[in-house]
Structure formats: C-alpha cells, structure tokens
Amino acid sequence: MVLRQGLGTVIDRLDRPGAVVRWRLAPALWRQTGTGAASSLACLTVRADGEVATALGHGWEAPRYGRRRLIPLLEIRPAPDTRTIITAVRFAGAASGD
Numbered sequence: 001m002v003l004r005q006g007l008g009t010v011i012d013r014l015d016r017p018g019a020v021v022r023w024r025l026a027p028a029l030w031r032q033t034g035t036g037a038a039s040s041l042a043c044l045t046v047r048a049d050g051e052v053a054t055a056l057g058h059g060w061e062a063p064r065y066g067r068r069r070l071i072p073l074l075e076i077r078p079a080p081d082t083r084t085i086i087t088a089v090r091f092a093g094a095a096s097g098d
Contacts, residue, residue, distance in 0.1 A: 008089040017080035023087065024061060025072040032056040036087070037074045043090045044074055050082030 012021055028039040036044040037056050046054055059073040076085060 021076040023074040051079040
C-alpha cells in the first residue's frame with residue numbers, strides 16, 4: 001500500500017478469473033456506497049479495468065489461536081475479464097484534496 005497524507009492506494013493485479021478480493025474492516029458501523037464502503041473511520045473506493053461487484057458483509061478473524069470473532073468485510077468480485085482492481089482508502093480526518 002502506498003500511503004500519503006491519510007490516503008492509501010492498493011493495486012491488485014489478477015492473473016486468472018475467479019479471484020475475489022476481501023478487505024477486513026475495523027469494527028465500526030460500515031455502510032455500502034456505490035463504489036465501496038464507508039464508516040466514521042475510513043472510506044474505501046474501488047475502481048477497476050472491468051466490471052466488479054462489491055458487497056458489504058461479515059467474516060471471521062482469528063486474533064489469536066483458539067479465538068475467533070466476527071468482523072465486517074468488503075468483498076470485491078471481478079468479472080472474468082477484469083485484470084486490475086484499485087482500492088483507495090481515505091482515513092477519517094485526511095484532507096480530501098478537492
């Protein structure tokens with residue numbers, strides 16, 4: 001991840017169809033947006049070189065052996081011809097740059 005002034009960018013390059021990108025999110029009240037997810041902590045915006053479907057849901061995290069907890073996650077499912085997914089993460093309090 002490249003991080004500058006509260007904005008991080010991650011580029012995922014997919015080499016085969018069927019890949020799914022999952023972002024584990026910090027505990028907070030997350031809401032799905034048209035391009036990703038947002039909370040009082042951060043905003044994730046997804047772009048791609050093809051079609052993608054995003055879904056906000058829950059998954060499991062194991063903070064230590066023998067323990068697990070339910071956490072929010074953002075799942076990104078690309079179309080078979082999508083090869084690049086770019087996720088921008090803007091943390092709360094970061095300047096918008098607009």
